[in-house]
Amino acid sequence: MFEIRDLRYKDIIHIPSMNIPSKSIISIVGPSGSGKSTFLRLLTHLITPTKGKVLYHNEDLKEMDPISIRKKILMVPQSPVMFDGTIKDNLLIGLKFTEQEFPEDNRLKEILSMFRLNKELAEDVDHLSGGEKQRLALARSLLMYPEVLLLDEPTSALDDDTAESIMSSVMEYVKQKEMSVLMVTHDEEIAEKYAEDTIDMGPYRLTEKRDEDE
Numbered sequence: 461m462f463e464i465r466d467l468r469y470k471d472i473i474h475i476p477s478m479n480i481p482s483k484s485i486i487s488i489v490g491p492s493g494s495g496k497s498t499f500l501r502l503l504t505h506l507i508t509p510t511k512g513k514v515l516y517h518n519e520d521l522k523e524m525d526p527i528s529i530r531k532k533i534l535m536v537p538q539s540p541v542m543f544d545g546t547i548k549d550n551l552l553i554g555l556k557f558t559e560q561e562f563p564e565d566n567r568l569k570e571i572l573s574m575f576r577l578n579k580e581l582a583e584d585v586d587h588l589s590g591g592e593k594q595r596l597a598l599a600r601s602l603l604m605y606p607e608v609l610l611l612d613e614p615t616s617a618l619d620d621d622t623a624e625s626i627m628s629s630v631m632e633y634v635k636q637k638e639m640s641v642l643m644v645t646h647d648e649e650i651a652e653k654y655a656e657d658t659i660d661m662g663p664y665r666l667t668e669k670r671d672e673d674e
């Protein structure tokens with residue numbers, strides 16, 4: 461699915477070669493500052509490589525139309541982005557952007573309850589806690605039904621019980637829809653339970669490598 465060739469971003473990371481197969485569930489680990497978020501941003505072409513390329517199903521991300529990339533490869537950042545307005549506005553905004561059809565309110569309510577959000581669709585997002593916003597951002601991303609979901613510490617604002625229940629719902633959905641997931645997580649339990657493979661960013665971190673060589 462992803463094929464990485466001599467990928468370099470500034471003096472931060474260098475990945476000589478890597479293949480990530482379709483329908484994989486992979487955890488991305490590494491110390492703070494090792495380039496985990498940078499790697500996810502490269503995979504969805506939010507940033508452009510300094511050198512080398514990322515191919516998605518044999519097509520260079522650089523050559524692909526940005527809207528088509530967003531439809532297929534979706535990143536949920538560490539701090540969820542919320543837009544002024546209601547929960548419903550925030551669920552639909554991604555679909556608007558990628559020009560997808562809007563589901564019925566009942567479907568939206570279903571997805572809220574899957575994320576343990578017992579809220580009205582008309583409620584203002586300003587009233588939500590950090591953890592609730594994180595869950596709403598995850599719900600929004602699943603509604604967009606991408607081929608690949610890139611999750612940057614998806615449960616960082618959640619307590620252990622909620623994190624476990626949310627990840628179990630996300631993974632059930634992802635497997636049913638045959639989506640792929642690459643997730644940065646510090647939660648070893650979640651990584652062990654759900655990931656089929658792990659990418660350690662440590663060896664790809666450039667500056668630290670250089671320090672080691674000195």
Ligand SMILES: Nc1ncnc2c1ncn2[C@@H]1O[C@H](COP(=O)(O)OP(=O)(O)OP(=O)(O)O)[C@@H](O)[C@H]1O
Pocket residue numbers: 470472490491492493494495496497498499
């Ligand atoms: N656009 C940029 N330009 C220059 N340096 C950057 C840029 N983005 C990130 N960095 C630096 O690159 C390094 C890797 O950052 P990144 O956020 O990818 O790490 P991370 O592994 O996700 O860290 P954490 O676990 O702390 O979230 C950091 O030292 C950061 O300061």
